[in-house]
Amino acid sequence: MAQVPEVAVVGAGIVGLCTAYALAERGTASRVYESGVPGHGQSSGQSRIFRHAHDDARLVEFTRQGRAVWDEWADRLGAELISSDGVVALGGRVPERLRILQDVGGVPVRTVDSAELRARMPLLADYCGPAMLDEDGGAIRTRVAVESLAGALGDAVVTDEVISLRPTAHGTVEVLSAAGREEYVAAVVCAGLGTARLARNVGLSLPVRPAAHVRLTFRVRGAPPERVACLQDGSGDFGETGVYAAPYPGNRRYAVGLSQTVEVREDGSFADPAALVALSNRARAYVSRALPGLDPEPVEHLHCWVTSLPWSEDGMAVWEADRIFFAAGHNLFKQAPRLGRALACAAMGEGLEENLRPAAALG
Ligand SMILES: Cc1cc2nc3c(=O)[nH]c(=O)nc-3n(C[C@H](O)[C@H](O)[C@H](O)COP(=O)(O)OP(=O)(O)OC[C@H]3O[C@@H](n4cnc5c(N)ncnc54)[C@H](O)[C@@H]3O)c2cc1C
Structure with missing residues (x-):
């Protein structure tokens, strides 16, 4: 019998797909809402660079850890996800x-x-x-990554637009979408250009440019x-x-x-x-x-x-409002598997990593 989804993920760009995949690794089912086609937003196109060089040493370390996750997932998905040419x-x-x-x-x-x-x-x-x-840097095989992750998630990815979401008084998160109304234990918003708008509904003003x-x-x-x-x-x-x-x-x-x-x-x-x-x-x-x-x-x-984000070209952060997490930043493709794992932990109630909080200004 199919598991009832506990977590809503908004957006099937690379960050949302990685978050849902990281939740699945932990045995937690999610529903991924995507208003268009998976990977057609900022994650579109045939390649991205995976590089370790960043101005912030904390981000270098985050990226180094992320490289290992890419390798682990490439083995599991049976596909080359990053070239080996540096x-x-x-x-x-x-x-x-x-x-x-x-x-x-x-x-x-x-x-x-x-x-x-x-x-x-x-x-x-x-x-x-x-x-x-x-x-250990290289070209990310973006299409293969998007297609393999979406394929592994199967029916968990649905074509539906989230109109709004909010925490309820009884400790759940209510998601209103074009096709219905559902409640979840938690929600992760990885909606790219749409993230700041959804955050405003819960009173958060994200400094996304x-x-x-x-x-x-x-x-x-x-x-x-x-x-x-x-x-x-x-x-x-x-x-x-x-x-x-x-x-x-x-x-x-x-x-x-x-x-x-x-x-x-x-x-x-x-x-x-x-x-x-x-x-x-x-x-x-x-x-x-x-x-x-x-x-x-x-x-x-x-x-x-x-x-x-205003503090750096490579800046990223996650805002939190009562079990709803909003991820934002730039140059996130390379970070997505490691970020997805951090978002999965946060959605499962294990707390958000300090470096990802906006006050840390990671990047
Ligand atoms: C040309 C270019 C080059 C880049 N180069 C690099 C690089 O070399 N290395 C690197 O690491 N990064 C790079 N980046 C950045 C990287 O591609 C992005 O940071 C990353 O793809 C963002 O992924 P995402 O999942 O957060 O957003 P997106 O891919 O934009 O996904 C968000 C998804 O949410 C959906 N959505 C939005 N609102 C809703 C809603 N209300 N309901 C349902 N679905 C919704 C959208 O349809 C979209 O599919 C580059 C970006 C571009 C454009």
């Missing part, structure tokens, strides 16, 4: 980031010379500035390289200081974006509608200067919303 980072901040990583320990990172850089990242133009390699983002995908010229690392370029040598890039499965395509985003108003409208096109033109120009291994004509544009 991440190379370029630029003047390399020594500082390396120091933070080495202070935390347990992450295989080191500087690389230009010969090794060429071997690891054969698509890149000549570069001889500071460079480091995060060997919505913005728009664009990422382009390019064809690799010639035969795909056997190995190709992800790239973070903060050097400025090729005219940009915030570039991230990652291969698609099979290494025939490479996605490139500027970490810059375009601000939007609270209602989602643009103050400057042309700004997103200007960003994509800059990414394209960067590719023709820095990545001669790519055909500079993009084959795909990914336009999407991102939500970040």
Whole structure:
């Protein structure tokens, strides 16, 4: 007989799917409400970077722990979830980031010379500035991750929009959705752009900043390289200081974006509608200067919303209101399995990790 769901999870992006999967690991059934298609929101597209380098040592440690969860789940799901080709980072901040990583320990990172850089990242133009390699980093196989997790959760994922949720006087959480009204022991809201709105219903004002983002995908010229690392370029040598890039499965395509985003108003409208096109033109120009291994004509544009917290580009936090937990932040794909486990523990009444509370300003 099917288990009665005890926890409501709102959103089947990577964070909601990982939370539901982590609950299932513990034997707790959940219902995952998704108003669209699983993984179509901020989790859309074919790849993301898993990197350990962050400015906050606590986040480096969280990410290091998360890497082990990805491996455990990859074994269980029988799929490669992160490539084994590493991440190379370029630029003047390399020594500082390396120091933070080495202070935390347990992450295989080191500087690389230009010969090794060429071997690891054969698509890149000549570069001889500071460079480091995060060997346990790599390209997250986002589609495989979303599809394997959604497949493992089966009927627990339902197509339904949550309109509102609130704690009841008798200690449950009431969820009103397009298709009905249910009560649960707890709820976890991982609704991306929709999280702040649902939090307002219980009197929480989340400092989430919505913005728009664009990422382009390019064809690799010639035969795909056997190995190709992800790239973070903060050097400025090729005219940009915030570039991230990652291969698609099979290494025939490479996605490139500027970490810059375009601000939007609270209602989602643009103050400057042309700004997103200007960003994509800059990414394209960067590719023709820095990545001669790519055909500079993009084959795909990914336009999407991102939500970040004011204290850091990598900031994340979880707000709590009577057994309802609201997760928010940016660059959460890599963190999702570890964050999902923390959210599952919180929903099961085991308490929220201190580092995830907003006051900790993790990131
Ligand atoms: C181009 C790009 C590049 C990125 N690069 C990286 C990277 O290299 N590394 C990294 O770690 N991260 C990266 N990120 C960030 C990362 O992808 C996101 O932080 C992550 O995917 C967020 O997942 P999520 O589950 O929180 O949100 P989402 O994926 O947005 O999922 C939220 C879901 O909730 C659903 N929903 C919303 N409201 C409701 C409702 N009321 N009822 C039911 N369902 C609802 C939505 O339909 C959606 O599917 C990148 C993001 C983008 C856009």
